Amino acid sequence: MDFTIHPYSLLLVSLAFAWWIQAYLKDRRANPYRLPYPPGPKGYPIIGILLNAPMFSPWLEYDKWFKIYGDMIYFEILGQPFLVLGSPRRTSDLFEKRATIYSDRPRMIMVMEMLGWTYNLGLQPYGSWWRRHYRLFHNHFGADQLVNFQPTLLKTTHSFLRRLLSNPDNFVRHIHLLLMSSLMEITYGVQIEDPQDPLIANAELVLKAAAEALIPGKFLVDTLPALKYVPEWFPGAGWKRRANYVKKINELVSRGPFETVKEELKRGTAASSAAASMIEGIEDKPGVNRAEEEEVAKNTAATAFAAGSDTVISIIEAFFLAMVMYPEVQKKAQDELDIVLGSSLPGFNDRASLPYINALVKEMFRWHLVTPLAIPHTTSQADEYDGFYIPKGTIVVGNSWSMLHDPEVFDEPMRLVPERYLKDGQLNPEVRDPWDFSFGYGHRICAGRHMADASFFIAITSVLSAFDIKPPLDDKGRSVAPKGEFTPYYLSSPVPFEARIMPRSRKAENMIRDTQLME
Helix, strand or coil: CCCCCCHHHHHHHHHHHHHHHHHHHHHHHHCCCCCCCCCCCCCECCCECHHHCCCCCHHHHHHHHHHHHCCEEEEEECCEEEEEECCHHHHHHHHHCCHHHHCECCCCHHHHHHCCCCCCCCCCCCCHHHHHHHHHHHHHHCHHHHHHHHHHHHHHHHHHHHHHHHCHHHHHHHHHHHHHHHHHHHHHCCCCCCCCCHHHHHHHHHHHHHHHHCCCCCCHHHCCHHHHHCCCCCCCCHHHHHHHHHHHHHHHHHHHHHHHHHHHHHHCCCCCCHHHHHHHHHHCCCCCCHHHHHHHHHHHHHHHHHHHHHHHHHHHHHHHHHHHHCHHHHHHHHHHHHHHHCCCCCCHHHHHHCHHHHHHHHHHHHHCCCCCCCCCEECCCCEEECCEEECCCCEEEECHHHHHCCCCCCCCCCCCCHHHHEECCEECCCCCCCHHHHCCCHHHCCCCHHHHHHHHHHHHHHHHHHEEEECCECCCCCECCCCCCECCCCCCCECCCCCEEEECCHHHHHHHHHHHHHC
């Protein structure tokens, strides 16, 4: 038997050992008092828990680990430290009270550099460049601006109802068109009615690619950054060819509409839009770096459109699923709408008079989390917390799913129960609010959360006012309720399901058709 060690094997072992020694000495210098790491699963030297790391629905596995290690879990994968937080106390302590340390983003090579999402406000590193984008986004898409967008949201929702009436089986495609058309009109002043519009197809392509790229461990380049220099022709580099193609499409999605608005402004033909307001605002600023200001505006507009649509699409799809699964909730919501609205479709001014609907909105954001782990943060410096050492560069995530499915806080957390938010017929402020966990944490909370909430509210109230959503029938005419499953990816959506969508009455059918006359 030959026990000869191949020179290349010896070289790899030597390099791995040298890397481990370097990491050990670096850690020793940064942690001179040898504070312990937070508790968590123990892995192997160098690779950490690579062999046991959950790849799909990791929030469920982390939830199990919380029961073993407590509400804060630490582990490493190939030298990269991770910290998962599982309680409001931990997220408040770190993301809010220590926001200066815990507000950065990790370097996401595949999604940011390879796919071209550097414009995305939610993914940008924390700092002055990010703050410039955040301020501009808040000025044009914040809560104070919602009243300006309500007519567009109402108009596109009415178009959505008409499409549901004419072709109910295609409700998922109608949901996509609803969100993308409303955001395209608000952001760029462009009206879209055709579901085959290239803008929608391109946006869906880049959004799907980003969702895949955000799956931890999906692409090796995130662990070995040098792989980004691999040429396209190299064997096994199909991912690189695909990434370059998606990046070009992403350029069209994130840059094309903005440039069109610029040209229309010059000709005096531009429709009112957030992008037009941003461009005019730059022209009114003397002595600014116009190229930089334009880049910030372009990025902000692209974030509002591309990044804003995917999350709301997912939650509206989940709403249709929930109504099929919980007909008693649908009935109670419709009863309230009938009492308050009579034979009219809802408007935004009706919201204050609809406590059950508002409770349903909250429960939907709790029941189905589009991003169960939120977007990860990273530490900008080493930290000592609660007697533990947290290295610089640690990827820190809040397991929002655990906090919104805690059985000690929410009885029967897997069930959709809007009543849990009500007391004496009104919203109960003492119940844990999903808003505190569904949109991220601290300084990196989702800037578009108010738009998402408004879009979701007007969509579901309009649908419930006009339609019944029922389970499909089998070949014997019996109802077949869907299982209620969700995709196990970082951006989670309902697994495809069927539903029967029918107008509630002839009056409701006429009410939907009459919306055409109001435009």
